Amino acid sequence: xxxxxxxxxxxxxxxxxxxxxDHFVLDLDEHTPVLTALLKIRDEIDPTLTLRYxxxxxxxxxxxxxxxxxxxxxxxxxxxxxxxxxxxxxxEPMGNQPLLRDLVVDQQPFWExxxxxxxxxxxxxxxxxxxxKENPMSPEQVSQFQETPRCIAxxxxxxxxxxxxxxxxxxxxxxxxxxxxxxxxxxxxxxxRRLEMVQNQSLWLCxxxxxxxxACPKDVRPAExxxxxxxxxNQELGKLxxxxxxxxxxxxxxxxxxxxxxxxxxxxxxxxxxxxGQLPKAxxxxxxxxxxxxxxxxxxxxxxxxxxxxxxxREDLQHRAFTREGxxxxxxxxxxxxxxxxxxxxxxxxxxxxxxxxxxxxxxxGGKA
Amino acid sequence: MKVAYxxxxxxxxxxKELDMAVRAVAPRLGIELAxxxxxxxxxxxxxxxxxxxxxxxxxxxxLAIAEKAGxxxxxxxxxxxxxxxxxxxxxxxxxxxxxxxxxKVLSQIGMHYQGSAEPxxxxxxxxxxxxxxxxxxxxxxRPLKGLKVGAFYGCHILRPHDxxxxxxxxxxxxxxxxxxxxxxxxxxxxxxxxxxxxxIQFVKPKTGQLLAGKQVLDAKRxxxxxxxxPCPLCHISLxxxxxxxxxxxxxxxxxxVFHFPQLIGLALGIAPDALGLSRHLVDTRSALxxxxxxxxxx
Numbered sequence: 001x002x003x004x005x006x007x008x009x010x011x012x013x014x015x016x017x018x019x020x021x022d023h024f025v026l027d028l029d030e031h032t033p034v035l036t037a038l039l040k041i042r043d044e045i046d047p048t049l050t051l052r053y054x055x056x057x058x059x060x061x062x063x064x065x066x067x068x069x070x071x072x073x074x075x076x077x078x079x080x081x082x083x084x085x086x087x088x089x090x091x092e093p094m095g096n097q098p099l100l101r102d103l104v105v106d107q108q109p110f111w112e113x114x115x116x117x118x119x120x121x122x123x124x125x126x127x128x129x130x131x132x133k134e135n136p137m138s139p140e141q142v143s144q145f146q147e148t149p150r151c152i153a154x155x156x157x158x159x160x161x162x163x164x165x166x167x168x169x170x171x172x173x174x175x176x177x178x179x180x181x182x183x184x185x186x187x188x189x190x191x192x193r194r195l196e197m198v199q200n201q202s203l204w205l206c207x208x209x210x211x212x213x214x215a216c217p218k219d220v221r222p223a224e225x226x227x228x229x230x231x232x233x234n235q236e237l238g239k240l241x242x243x244x245x246x247x248x249x250x251x252x253x254x255x256x257x258x259x260x261x262x263x264x265x266x267x268x269x270x271x272x273x274x275x276x277g278q279l280p281k282a283x284x285x286x287x288x289x290x291x292x293x294x295x296x297x298x299x300x301x302x303x304x305x306x307x308x309x310x311x312x313x314r315e316d317l318q319h320r321a322f323t324r325e326g327x328x329x330x331x332x333x334x335x336x337x338x339x340x341x342x343x344x345x346x347x348x349x350x351x352x353x354x355x356x357x358x359x360x361x362x363x364x365x366g367g368k369a
Numbered sequence: 370m371k372v373a374y375x376x377x378x379x380x381x382x383x384x385k386e387l388d389m390a391v392r393a394v395a396p397r398l399g400i401e402l403a404x405x406x407x408x409x410x411x412x413x414x415x416x417x418x419x420x421x422x423x424x425x426x427x428x429x430x431x432l433a434i435a436e437k438a439g440x441x442x443x444x445x446x447x448x449x450x451x452x453x454x455x456x457x458x459x460x461x462x463x464x465x466x467x468x469x470x471x472x473k474v475l476s477q478i479g480m481h482y483q484g485s486a487e488p489x490x491x492x493x494x495x496x497x498x499x500x501x502x503x504x505x506x507x508x509x510x511r512p513l514k515g516l517k518v519g520a521f522y523g524c525h526i527l528r529p530h531d532x533x534x535x536x537x538x539x540x541x542x543x544x545x546x547x548x549x550x551x552x553x554x555x556x557x558x559x560x561x562x563x564x565x566x567x568x569i570q571f572v573k574p575k576t577g578q579l580l581a582g583k584q585v586l587d588a589k590r591x592x593x594x595x596x597x598x599p600c601p602l603c604h605i606s607l608x609x610x611x612x613x614x615x616x617x618x619x620x621x622x623x624x625x626v627f628h629f630p631q632l633i634g635l636a637l638g639i640a641p642d643a644l645g646l647s648r649h650l651v652d653t654r655s656a657l658x659x660x661x662x663x664x665x666x667x
Contacts, residue, residue, distance in 0.1 A: 069559050070539045085540060162564045166583065167576040204572050207580070208414050209564040210528035214538045221529070227418060234419040242572045250415035251423065258409040260378035269571040285383065285609065288648045292383050300407035303478040307430065310474045311423040 124189025204243025386645025452525025512552025
């Protein structure tokens with residue numbers, strides 16, 4: 001136990017008024033949670049301080065805010081490390097949601113997106129839900145959810161997301177991670193509909209900056225699940241619009257010579273008209289001595305050809321470890337059972353090994369690094 | 370320190386000035402570059418979106434090339450290359466199915482991935498293996514006094530931190546330490562760990578440019594005379610598309626953006642021309658003039 005002097009700047013203000021920071025200095029143990037410090041301020045110094053909290057143990061997800069710029073749950077963020085890093089603690093309301101007062105935001109934009117993804121099982125005519133009994137899943141099927149069921153809807157990821165901050169069409173990390181959870185649910189009938197919905201809306205706006213992965217207090221890893229969704233959209237729907245054209249086109253681009261042909265990439269992703277729009281840029285670059293020529297093929301290109309020949313094209317789901325019944329396309333289920341029981345699911349995908357999980361995780365080999 | 374130099378695609382073509390700067394500063398920093406014309410692209414965070422196994426195998430091949438030459442470090446000079454090579458290495462270590470796929474196809478081309486080579490960005494090598502800021506400051510011939518620089522990290526060198534294994538993913542300091550060692554003053558701004566918008570430059574250009582504009586504006590508002598980045602893809606967003614980025618944020622930005630080794634090169638006394646500064650779309654002279662001692666490129 002080490003008591004330290006903790007300088008804390010707390011955002012104060014309401015919509016319409018320009019916000020400001022109130023400065024407090026508290027004597028605290030270095031392990032004190034930020035939330036405890038805030039409650040001390042409210043209870044002992046300024047009863048008008050407005051904040052949202054409930055459980056104080058990272059279950060309810062109510063106390064998310066920005067702590068020294070990082071989106072965090074105040075209840076599990078200790079003052080010591082923040083103080084060591086920054087010399088003080090600056091507390092601000094979450095990002096990407098309008099301010100209500102002090103540290104409290106209106107979460108409507110967050111919940112609105114959550115509802116947009118239809119966060120419930122959609123009926124599947126080919127697999128009617130059993131009446132009067134449960135619809136069990138095998139442990140393997142449950143494992144495909146990855147960490148997504150852990151989400152406590154605290155909106156830390158939503159707060160941290162720079163894509164949301166720049167494009168209101170983006171669904172955001174939480175809604176997409178939740179969407180992934182329904183897309184891989186073998187009981188759900190909305191597989192294609194869900195993929196098409198995000199393909200058209202906003203899947204490709206994810207930047208893979210991974211700020212959501214760092215912000216999430218439950219290690220849901222939204223950005224990694226969004227890559228999975230992109231992968232599924234590419235597998236299932238192909239080159240539909242610039243996002244999928246770009247990532248599928250990129251793989252084809254590298255196949256040609258081993259290194260990126262930048263000029264071709266612009267053409268493939270943006271189309272002829274879009275690429276023509278890049279012409280002034282190309283001319284400006286040439287004026288500065290920069291050309292975008294095609295690289296000569298790399299040495300050992302024939303080796304790369306072998307890798308492409310063996311692995312390119314539609315990806316075998318084995319190593320993706322993503323098994324809906326009979327694979328991602330959803331082949332007909334075993335006719336004897338409308339319910340994907342553990343046995344039925346396993347026997348209908350005999351090519352899938354038990355270790356089949358998305359590549360971004362390898363729990364059988366030790367899980368997280 | 371001998372490393373397998375992995376320049377990546379952009380530094381070999383549209384961003385050649387980065388490669389020029391790396392070659393100019395490496396020997397002075399004590400880095401010996403071994404070159405491998407058989408390295409391929411890293412996948413850039415796009416190939417794995419359509420094929421995980423392919424993406425992993427091409428990077429297993431890249432790493433195996435360095436391993437075969439007996440080299441323990443693959444030096445990247447691009448945050449994205451670094452992220453992708455490191456992610457592939459993580460997958461090869463943690464996903465037995467992917468590993469088996471990759472091993473099989475590599476054996477068909479007479480190669481073998483052992484996992485002995487470590488992908489490391491040049492910035493990481495500088496701070497972890499070459500004595501860090503302290504050693505670097507002893508090499509400085511022309512301190513960048515008076516220059517306020519906004520470091521811009523590039524996401525993939527930092528995040529996800531449990532797979533990248535470098536430093537604090539949301540509040541790093543290695544680049545600022547380097548900037549200080551060069552005699553310049555780092556600018557503290559939130560945008561330094563944000564996204565430059567590059568991944569969607571060809572998907573939703575205006576949103577990509579808006580993101581770039583916001584980060585440049587953030588650096589500018591915090592007093593930066595220039596920015597510097599260890600990622601040539603960020604450089605494309607921040608420099609090459611800065612004019613468009615400025616339009617998105619409604620302000621002319623005029624922010625010189627250096628590649629990280631260019632900034633080092635300037636402090637080590639290398640002529641600006643040798644660092645390819647004239648290839649930038651945003652004129653770097655405003656920053657060079659701040660340094661006084663530095664000649665203005667033609």
